[in-house]
Each structure stands twice: as structure tokens, then as C-alpha cells.
Amino acid sequence: MQRALSLDQSPSLSLTLPLFANVPFFGLLAALLALYSGPELFNSRWHPATLALTHAWTLGIVGSAMFASLTHILAVACNVRIQVSSGRALVFWSLLSVGTLLLMTGFLSWQSWTYTLAGIFLALALGGYLLTVMLALWHSRHDVFRGAKEIVAPIRLALLGLLLTVLTGLAMLVALASEQAVANLLNLHMMMGLAAWAGLLLLAMSFQLLPIFQITELYPAPLVRWLPWVVSVLLIAQWALASLPGSWLPVRDLVTYLIFLSYGLWAVITWARLWQRKRPTAGASTLFWYSSLSSLLIAVLLNFWTHNPAASNTELAIGVLLIMGALGSVVCGMLYTIVPFLLWREAQKHVSMDTDNTEHTRTLLRFIPKTANYIPASTARTHWALHSLSLALWTGASLGIESFTWIAAPALLLSFAILSWNLWTAWQRYRNSLHAIRAYQAEHHIAAKPHCPES
Template sequence: MQRTLSYGAMPSIWVPLPFLLTAPCFVFAAALLLMWQGEAALSSRWTPVTLAMTHLLTLGFLTMTIVGALFQILPVVAGAAVKLAGPVALLAWSGLAGGTVVLAGALGLGLGPGFYVTAASLLGLAGLVVLVAVGAAISQRIVPAARPLVTGVRLAISGLAVTMGLGGALAMYLAGLGTLDVLLFIDVHASWGLVGWIVALTAAVSFQVIPMFQGTPAYPRWLEQGMPVLLFTLLLAWSAAALRQLPGLQLAAEIGVGALMLKYVATTFQFFRRRKRKADVGTFYWCLAMACLALAILVHFLPLAPDQRALLTGVLVIAGFGMSAVNGMLYKIVPFLVWYHLQCDARAGRERVPGVKSIVDEASALRQWRWHAVALGLLLASTLAPAILARPAGLFMTLAMFLLIRDLGGALRLFLRLRQA
């Protein structure tokens, strides 16, 4: 179904932009950490530096951009504006940014129990604000064509709520408050965070942005509506089986999740072959993301050592699927926001406003994609030879994020300059 976009319902540019511009800085910090620690960062999923890097990427980059995008997409696509978007966004951004920094420091540096309590408090506040604000927005009357997107958002933020609850319990455990089966809780926490939150919401957003920006056919309604529901149901079944130690049911749920995500990937590649527009850098980012998601599913079922399989799968889902998709969307969303708000701003003469594609040129985006792809390849290889390749992977990640920060920062400088001219 063709969606009608309500551009007039956009919030102020300062609602989503702090999220979108801050997020790459957390990857930059993770990359510097990787260069500093080297082998220790990718030798095991349990080392302090690995845990710190994981949360810098998942909270600081992926969750930060997802939340910022929600403030932008919901009113435009679904007609579901977040009430008091400015103050709400500021509170959510502050809690998420501060909590991520404190948590990464506590995990990576072995800081005292008080830091885990502080991190849990800040992240819990940010999560609660997002859940309440977004929940209230999507409880309003929704544009009929946007119901699949809203269904995906509802289930994904439910996955975020589960992830937050489990993460809070683990933080209290690390602070010395209470006891729990820590290994089991970490597995369930990671599964809900990666699949129930990041993959589920990225897929729900891709159902909107891939046809919009890539000129592909609209995804079939059964996949738009069914994938979020099935993912949520299968994750619930898997979690119940894990808690009750039912390995047969766990495996069946994992196969179901894998088959569903492979269908999503196959449909996306099929639609890319039928797109109406010429391939651009956004196409390359999405193709890389989909290839990594498919490879992550295959790796998950390979007979590898559990620690090595978890590292490979984590790199493929977080850096391969999540970061690639988000990088591509940042190169589309930020220039469009700058262009649109300049067009609407009486203080900026329209004759001076460049086209969207001129705000961040294609060559710059392609350059960043290449560095990101090389960094991703080195990250994957580093899980097999961390002593040799971990620091080169960190170097290429640093350079790739420097390019992204430079390009997005250039768009911001252009916006400020034309408004003040």
C-alpha cells in the first residue's frame, strides 16, 4: 500500500539531530579502545574490554540512532507525534549518552558497584522515557497504511523493555545486589537486545525506507505484519525454553528465527534486483547489511566453539548488519533533514539551499562505505587471529567513523551557516 508522508508533522531538527550526530562518536570511542587493548578485545566475549565495546556499539550507536529516528519517522509516516518532543528527546538523549559512558567505563575499567547503579539508573530513565513517549504516540489514531510499521515498533519497544529489565538485573548483580544465573541471563539479555530490539526495529524501519529511498516494490504485507509478531513469539518461546532447560524447544525456536530472517534477506535482495532507481551508496550499505545478517544466521548453526561462535555472530549482527544499515540511513536522513529544514526556514534564502545530494556528496559516502567494509572484514578475521588483526581493525574502524563524523558534521555546519547568512 502506498504511504502518504506528512512532512509538515516533522519535529524541530534539534529533536532527532543530537541522537544522529552523537552516535558515531561512540563507535569512534570503541575503535580507539580496540586499538589500545588489541588482542584482549576480541579474544573472548567475556573480557572487560569486549563487554565495554559491545555496549558502546549497541547502546551508544545503534540504540541512539534508532531512538532519534523514531522521533522523526513516527510523525511523518504514521501521524503519531511524540508529545513535548523537545524536552522528551533531551531527557532521553542525556540518560542514554550518560548511562552508556558510565556503563562502558564500569565494564571496561572495573569500576566500583556505584557506577553500575548509576549506569542502570541513567539508562533505565532514558528507556522509561522512550517507552512512555513512543508508547503514548503510537496509541493514538494511526494512518492505516502505517499500521505494519507501528506494529513493528510496538513489538520492538517491548523487546527493548525486556532487554532493559534483564540488563538492569545484571547491573545490580555486578553491583553486588542479589544473585542470579548470570550466564543464562546474559544469553537471554543479548538475544532480546540483538534480535528483539535491534534486528526487529531495523527491519520494521527498512520496510519503509528501502522502498522510499531505493525505489523497490513495497514489501508484501504478510512480511511487514508477520515478521515482528513471529520474531517476538519465537523469542518468548526460546526464552521460556532456556529458563526451563528445554534444549529441543530452544533449537526449534532458533531455527524458526533463522528461517524468518533468511526470508527477509532473500526478499530484500529480490526487490533490489527490481528497483526502479540506479544503485547508490545506500544500496551498497543495505546489501552489506543483509549479507552479514544471512551469514550470522549460518554461523550460529556451525559446529564451532561456543565462545568463537558468539564472537563471530556478534560482529556480524552488530557491526555487519546493524552498523551498515544505520550508516546508510544516516547518509540519507541527515542531508534530507538539513535540506528540508533549510527550505522551511525563512532565515535561509531558498536560492542558496543546495540539493539534498550536494549536502553530502556521493563520493564521500562511498569512501566511508569502503573503509567501513574493510574494517568489518578485519573485525571478522580478528575473531580468528586477534593478536595480529585486532589493532588494524581498530585503526580502520577509527578512520571510517572519522569520515562519517566529518561528513555529518559538514552537513550541520552548512545548516548553521545558511541559517545565519
């Protein structure tokens, strides 16, 4: 396993920051929609606002962050650089964002033209992304770091899961645009999106990032080597069983249980690794990982209760725990790790290291905040507390606790408001450091370092 990262190969700020900015934008939009929809949002997972909110999370929040994070992981951990210009990155971000907004509009209005447009925008965005990443993996197949080959396999499997998610999603959009039934594809679409694409990518990132950033022990080698393949085989079996008659339903349920248990095993081992980490204090990213693992384990337990006659809207609660909890928590934690580093790295590019007077260089570097100072630890922990409260309220509301249905949306709005403030604070500190650098360079007649955007 690769213990070190080649951070100098991290993609340029302009390539991924717009995608990270989607997280608070779509989070606030989702919270406002939930606030407008009211308690009836929790009556059924088929409610129009529920469907719109689900895709605000899966595409706008989790999807945007994972698309951006994957480019970083491939570059710094695997030596796979995705050569994309800033212009093409902006086109992808625009297509993805507009397509997600159109899809949400379609669920709220049930207008066929919105589904058609959403399908076109999302097909172009996600198809282009998949093609670009797959070509990068192919061209770099001989250059992958020796210690990173074990995580490239689950990344490839995750990309296959994304392809199947996109294909089933587009097929359902075509059906919706022509007012046909979509129920036969729905479970496959959800399973591929959550367990194949997002789940396998989460495994790959954890195998690489937790030992480095959380100072944990390495994962057991058999788990790293075989768990992604076990999950993939189970998903293939689930896909094959989907077309069989109802008499195969017990077998399909058994495969579903095994998929949940596989991820539950990973969650237990990851929790143990985090608990025994060598870093003494639990930062915001560590706390978000705990929230993610807890949500996944509760979802595993709830899955065994779904067929109980006493179960009320359990599937909706499992969706909340998986999307908002297991995936959304990791996304928030990643933002507090990746965004400060990107801003710090970008600010350093404006400092020339070959000036005649090294004292000037040292002074200029002092204008750049350390990565830990871009977002105060106290406000990051405040966001974690609000996020965890929001997650508990949404889960409880989904399970039928009526009092929670009235305060779940305001809690979510407050959670994303503090996230937006934290990221805005980091951006302002980055801008202030650039102003200070330029002012010092002008005062001492130092030539600014040429800043060439990366491709």
C-alpha cells in the first residue's frame, strides 16, 4: 500500500473547486426545498420533492465531490493524471449542475421536456467524465505507483458501477419522458449508484487515505484485495436475479443482505482502525468519518427489519442513512481536508522561490496561512455537530417521529449554512493572502511569479 502521496501532482484549483462549491450550493437548495415541502416530504420515498432531494444529494452534493476527489486520488496516490483544460472542466461542471437542476425540476413538475433536457445534459457530462477518466487510466496503466495498484482495481470497478448507474438512469428518463413505467429499473439504478459507484469508490479512498491522514494502521491485505471483488460479484448476481420471476425474491433478498453485510464488515474494521489511530485529537474529518461509519452500520441493521410488518418507511430511513449519512458525512469531512490544501498550494504558486533576496521569499511565504488555519477547528466541529443533529432528525422523521418532521429541514439548512460560511472564510483567507503577497511585491519591486494554469 502506498503510504505517501505525490501532492505536487494535485490538479489545479480551477479544475475542481467549482465541483466542491456545488456541495454547499445544492445543500442549501435541498434544505430550502425541504423547508418549502414540509412534513409531507417524509410520507413516501416517491413524493416528488423526495425524488428531487435525493438527486440533489446524489448528483449535486455527493456526486460533485466524488467526481472532484477521484481526480485528486488518481493523481496524487496512483500517478494517473487526468489531462483536462480549465475550459473543459468548466463545461463539465456546467453540464452536470444544469442537468441536476433540470432533473430536480422534472421531478417537481413532471414535465416531459425537463426529463429530456436533463438526460441530454447529464449524458454529456457523465459520459464525458467516464471517457476521460477511463482513457487516463488506460494511458497510465504502466505508470501506476507500485503501492497503489490495489486501489486502482476498486476504482475501475466503481467506474463500471457509475456507467451502469448512468445507463439505467438514462433509460428511466427516456421512460419518464414518454410516460412509461420505470419500476423494473429503479432498484438496479439505486443499487448500482450506491453500492457499486459510490460504495466501491469509498472503499478505495479509505484504503489509501485513512492510513495517511488519520494515521491508522493499514487495512488487512486480504480485505483490500478481495472485498471490492466480493461486492462486485454480489452486485452482478443482483443484476442477474432482477430479471427472474418473483419466486427468486428470497434469493434476491439474501444477496442484498450479503451486500449490506460486506459493507458492514468494512465499517467495523474501519471504526476499529480509527479508534486505534496514532493521531491523539479527533479533528473534524475524523468526526465525520465516525458519523459515516455509524450511519452505515445502522443502515445495515435496519435492512434486516425492512420486511417486518411493524416497519414504517424503513427504506426511506435507509436511504437517508446511506446518502446523507454514510456518503454525505465523508464528503463534508473531505472538504475540510482537500479545500484548505488546494488553497494553500495555489497561494504558494504566486511566490517566486528564486528571488535575489531569500528574505523576501521567506516573508512572502509567511503571508500564506497554514492549511490548518484556513478553517478554524472550532467552526468545523460546529458543522459536524449540526450535521449529526440533522442526520438524526432526518432519520427519525423518516421512521415516523412526527415532531422531527418539523425541525429536520431547518436543521439541514443551518448545517449547510455553517458549511458555506466555513468554505467562504477559507476562500477569503486565500484571497487576503494573495493581496498581501501582491502588495509586498509591488512595494519592494519584486517581479510576480508567472502563474500558468495547469491542464
